[in-house]
Amino acid sequence: MTDIAATAAPPLIDTRTPRRFMPGWYSVAWSSALLVMLPVLAVFWLALFPTENIWPHLADTILPVYIKTTLLLLAGVGGLSVVIGVGTAWLVTMCNFPGRRIFEWALLLPFAMPAYLIAYLYTDLLEYAGPVQSFLRELFGWQTAREYWFPEIRSLGGAISMLTLVLYPYVYLLSRASFLEQSMSIRDASRIFGCSPLQSFYRVSLPIARPAVAVGLSLVSMETLNDFGTVDYFAVKSLSAGIYDAWLNMGNLGAAAQIATLMMVFVILLISLERIARSRQRQFTGTDRFRSIDRYSLSPAKSGLATLACGLPVVLGFLIPFLVLGSYALRRLDQLTEADFLAHASHSFTLSALAALLTVAVAVILAYSKRLYPGYRSLTLATRLSSLGYALPGAVLAIGVIIPLAAFDNSIDAFMREQFGFGTGLLLSGTPFAIVFAYCVRFLAVSSGSVESSLAKVTPSMDMASRSLGLNPMQTLRRVHLPLIRGGLLTALLVVFVDAMKELPATLILRPFNYDTLATYVYQYASDEMLETSALAAMLIVLVGIVPVILLSRTITSTRQGE
Amino acid sequence: MTAKKALLAGLALSTFGSLAHAADEVNIYSYRQEFLIKPLLEAFTAETGIKANVIFSKKGLLERLEHEGANSPADVILTSDVGPLHDAVERDLVAPIHSDLVDANVPAHYRSKEDKWVGLTARSRIIYASKDRVEPGEIKTYEDLADPKWKGRICTRSGKHSYNLSLIGSIIEHDGAEQAEQWLTAVKDNLARRPQGNDRAQVKAVKEGQCDLALGNTYYYGKMLTNDKEPEQVEWAKSVNLVFPNQDDRGAHMSISGAALAKHAPHPDAAIKLIEFLTSEKAQKMYAEVNYEFPVRAGIEWSALLKEHMGEFKADEVNLGDVVKHRADASRLVDKVGFDN
Numbered sequence: 001m002t003d004i005a006a007t008a009a010p011p012l013i014d015t016r017t018p019r020r021f022m023p024g025w026y027s028v029a030w031s032s033a034l035l036v037m038l039p040v041l042a043v044f045w046l047a048l049f050p051t052e053n054i055w056p057h058l059a060d061t062i063l064p065v066y067i068k069t070t071l072l073l074l075a076g077v078g079g080l081s082v083v084i085g086v087g088t089a090w091l092v093t094m095c096n097f098p099g100r101r102i103f104e105w106a107l108l109l110p111f112a113m114p115a116y117l118i119a120y121l122y123t124d125l126l127e128y129a130g131p132v133q134s135f136l137r138e139l140f141g142w143q144t145a146r147e148y149w150f151p152e153i154r155s156l157g158g159a160i161s162m163l164t165l166v167l168y169p170y171v172y173l174l175s176r177a178s179f180l181e182q183s184m185s186i187r188d189a190s191r192i193f194g195c196s197p198l199q200s201f202y203r204v205s206l207p208i209a210r211p212a213v214a215v216g217l218s219l220v221s222m223e224t225l226n227d228f229g230t231v232d233y234f235a236v237k238s239l240s241a242g243i244y245d246a247w248l249n250m251g252n253l254g255a256a257a258q259i260a261t262l263m264m265v266f267v268i269l270l271i272s273l274e275r276i277a278r279s280r281q282r283q284f285t286g287t288d289r290f291r292s293i294d295r296y297s298l299s300p301a302k303s304g305l306a307t308l309a310c311g312l313p314v315v316l317g318f319l320i321p322f323l324v325l326g327s328y329a330l331r332r333l334d335q336l337t338e339a340d341f342l343a344h345a346s347h348s349f350t351l352s353a354l355a356a357l358l359t360v361a362v363a364v365i366l367a368y369s370k371r372l373y374p375g376y377r378s379l380t381l382a383t384r385l386s387s388l389g390y391a392l393p394g395a396v397l398a399i400g401v402i403i404p405l406a407a408f409d410n411s412i413d414a415f416m417r418e419q420f421g422f423g424t425g426l427l428l429s430g431t432p433f434a435i436v437f438a439y440c441v442r443f444l445a446v447s448s449g450s451v452e453s454s455l456a457k458v459t460p461s462m463d464m465a466s467r468s469l470g471l472n473p474m475q476t477l478r479r480v481h482l483p484l485i486r487g488g489l490l491t492a493l494l495v496v497f498v499d500a501m502k503e504l505p506a507t508l509i510l511r512p513f514n515y516d517t518l519a520t521y522v523y524q525y526a527s528d529e530m531l532e533t534s535a536l537a538a539m540l541i542v543l544v545g546i547v548p549v550i551l552l553s554r555t556i557t558s559t560r561q562g563e
Numbered sequence: 564m565t566a567k568k569a570l571l572a573g574l575a576l577s578t579f580g581s582l583a584h585a586a587d588e589v590n591i592y593s594y595r596q597e598f599l600i601k602p603l604l605e606a607f608t609a610e611t612g613i614k615a616n617v618i619f620s621k622k623g624l625l626e627r628l629e630h631e632g633a634n635s636p637a638d639v640i641l642t643s644d645v646g647p648l649h650d651a652v653e654r655d656l657v658a659p660i661h662s663d664l665v666d667a668n669v670p671a672h673y674r675s676k677e678d679k680w681v682g683l684t685a686r687s688r689i690i691y692a693s694k695d696r697v698e699p700g701e702i703k704t705y706e707d708l709a710d711p712k713w714k715g716r717i718c719t720r721s722g723k724h725s726y727n728l729s730l731i732g733s734i735i736e737h738d739g740a741e742q743a744e745q746w747l748t749a750v751k752d753n754l755a756r757r758p759q760g761n762d763r764a765q766v767k768a769v770k771e772g773q774c775d776l777a778l779g780n781t782y783y784y785g786k787m788l789t790n791d792k793e794p795e796q797v798e799w800a801k802s803v804n805l806v807f808p809n810q811d812d813r814g815a816h817m818s819i820s821g822a823a824l825a826k827h828a829p830h831p832d833a834a835i836k837l838i839e840f841l842t843s844e845k846a847q848k849m850y851a852e853v854n855y856e857f858p859v860r861a862g863i864e865w866s867a868l869l870k871e872h873m874g875e876f877k878a879d880e881v882n883l884g885d886v887v888k889h890r891a892d893a894s895r896l897v898d899k900v901g902f903d904n
Contacts, residue, residue, distance in 0.1 A: 057895055057898070058898075060899075061895070061898035061899050061901075062898040062901075065901075065904060143772065152756075154757070154759045154760070155757075234759070235721055235757060235758060235759040235903060237903060237904070244622070245723055245894065247622075248622055248646075249723055249725075249728060249890065249891065249893075249894035250891045250894050250895070251650055251653070251890075251891060252891075253626065395622050395623050398623055399623060399626050402626060402627050402630045402631075403630055406630035406631050406632065407630070409631075409634065410631075410632055410633075410634060413634055423634070425634050425636075426631060426634045426635070426636065429627075429630075429631055430627075430631070430636065508619075508620040508621075508623070509620050509622070509623035509624065509626075509627060510627075511618060512618070513590060513591075513616035513617060513618050513636075514616050514617060514618075515618075520619075524596050524597055524598060524619065525596075525598070527596075527621065528596065528761070532793065
């Protein structure tokens with residue numbers, strides 16, 4: 001699933017000839033994939049033991065609502081993200097208009113905003129008693145809700161808007177990377193054939209970018225599915241709401257796991273469909289990546305539209321929430337000196353950095369092993385399944401993490417007691433390791449996508465040349481591949497870092513005593529609609545996310561030599 | 564060299580030193596937000612010298628406790644509702660609390676029948692009625708909410724929230740399942756908007772004229788009235804009257820926040836001390852002052868605010884264990900009626 005963006009060329013190395021079997025690589029890759037899969041497998045296992053069969057009740061009552069709502073959410077968020085992400089990416093890469101340089105990186109800024117924050121902030125702004133409607137009522141003299149119509153923010157439409165605003169950057173990021181790599185000669189050829197910029201976009205650039213867009217869309221979809229905070233706050237009844245309801249209100253964790261499994265099956269189906277649709281496509285990147293992009297000049301009217309089109313997502317997805325949050329945060333600057341506050345920040349930072357490193361390392365191992373063993377289907381399958389953690393709602397993922405870790409700890413403890421007469425207690429559960437592990441399971445999909453697509457662009461002749469010069473695979477990886485995919489590695493590191501900073505539900509459940517991250521600290525208050533009290537911490541989450549985001553943008557831009 | 568060795572030795576010793584000073588502690592898995600219980604825990608540490616360690620999460624702590632098993636570091640489970648306590652008992656995760664002090668401090672209907680959990684504070688789920696648009700005495704019972712005259716005038720949070728599930732559970736317990744279904748369907752028809760937001764948001768909606776009646780817990784009233792960081796909340800509170808339903812029959816629906824003792828608690832004595840402290844006069848007074856909840860302990864003076872605005876009322880004295888056992892049915896009922904749609 002995560003190698004969708006890989007240019008799936010038939011291997012130039014003959015796979016019919018048995019490769020020399022390198023047990024080291026194979027077993028390391030398999031064990032990594034298996035370890036990362038454990039929580040997902042734990043959820044599948046839980047699904048086998050519901051306290052009672054919930055499906056008749058669900059089917060009779062609320063399942064149709066859950067499914068319909070979820071599908072609408074996916075369609076809405078997915079569709080809008082693609083339109084905004086791809087559209088703005090193309091404009092910013094291929095056209096000249098005022099503000100283009102700023103929008104290049106500014107369009108990524110909403111990525112630094114946690115979805116739950118944006119949901120709270122916009123609700124505060126737009127609800128009946130909020131400043132916007134109050135102002136309108138004053139202006140027009142309306143007295144009660146019955147006298148005018150204003151879109152209900154706490155609705156499916158509201159949820160779709162919120163999720164789109166924070167998720168479109170995935171599509172933007174990947175599309176832009178793809179557009180940047182596109183050969184100028186193909187573009188020139190299309191112009192020779194008389195294509196206008198729009199036609200060139202639609203008939204040439206877009207199909208070439210399709211694998212990247214597909215990865216972006218799959219990430220957006222999985223994030224939409226696993227979201228609970230936003231949909232819960234907006235009282236939208238999606239499948240994730242059903243999972244938590246079955247678990248917490250009906251006390252049926254097994255049934256909750258069944259719904260989660262259903263969701264993951266759905267994800268697998270969607271992604272498989274896309275791959276099948278694309279299976280016959282072959283792409284090879286041209287070698288003229290040294291020509292700088294010859295941008296289209298737009299007429300003033302079109303320039304204005306372009307600026308508007310790029311400005312809107314930035315303003316709505318970042319600027320407005322940032323300013324509102326800032327105004328709250330300024331009232332509580334006294335918190336900066338609290339010792340606890342710095343501790344929370346350092347926890348966030350450490351966990352996110354460790355998670356980023358670990359996740360990218362695992363992604364590299366898996367991607368490289370796939371390259372070494374292109375014919376080994378089981379390894380490919382394991383790699384794909386290990387990315388499923390992204391589709392699980394956070395708290396369910398946490399339970400999935402607790403089960404194997406606690407089982408491991410308790411077995412070691414029991415063993416030590418038997419053999420040596422003393423227990424070791426809990427070793428991994430309830431430590432920061434559990435959190436980092438959970439982040440790795442969750443974000444592997446993201447880093448895999450980036451690493452694999454970067455790796456796939458390295459031609460196999462590099463591997464062959466390296467081998468013929470006497471380097472073994474490990475040395476080849478270190479000295480040849482890693483330097484070549486620097487951009488993809490950095491992208492993966494940065495994206496996972498920012499995502500981990502924002503992560504909330506799994507962190508809440510898995511952490512040690514007296515241990516808060518910025519996100520969990522914010523949640524304490526935000527969950528009781530006291531966001532203002534924790535606004536400073538929330539601000540810090542966003543600020544810390546901005547730097548990687550800008551770095552990210554520069555990394556992507558620099559992938560095109562000559563820019 | 565010697566200086567360096569001395570420094571290292573000093574550092575090493577100081578680590579051991581701190582280990583030795585790891586005096587008694589008590590580990591808490593809390594479903595209640597930290598900022599709510601922190602003042603009480605600090606008072607506990609000041610009085611007993613026992614350090615309190617906390618993890619807060621609104622979900623998943625019982626699962627964590629269950630899987631950690633005998634090696635779990637948890638001593639005490641603090642909850643904001645009786646639901647998780649009931650679950651903990653059902654899943655055999657708690658040990659009985661044998662303490663004469665606790666038995667004496669807490670009335671029987673706020674304790675589990677087998678001493679497996681104990682209520683620490685109580686609150687009632689009452690009706691906040693608009694001062695301008697609802698006459699005093701116009702609504703008297705929860706069952707009245709189903710009256711068609713309230714059509715389009717009621718606001719509430721999600722039917723699936725544990726506070727509402729608890730209320731629906733009590734309706735099932737007192738009126739039977741069929742009646743409860745009819746009641747819930749009628750209330751749904753009377754809603755002014757789709758259930759959303761928290762309890763305070765409902766009072767906000769009453770103030771702004773979106774609805775005339777709101778369901779909410781009593782402690783939010785105190786919190787709104789004294790909110791100097793957000794003065795608009797004071798206005799919300801001032802715009803409503805408090806109605807304690809069913810004063811002529813069973814009394815207003817109560818819920819508790821509570822505590823339980825983990826089965827494999829590594830510090831059982833400290834845990835019991837904590838629970839005893841939380842039911843002591845000092846802590847119960849703090850609960851009353853800080854959180855505007857009702858102390859479970861008899862004879863504790865309510866805070867001035869509670870006394871001024873609430874006064875004596877009749878509380879439903881059904882054992883909460885009998886109410887919470889209907890929770891799954893209540894949840895199913897919400898689905899069946901489509902209450903949240």
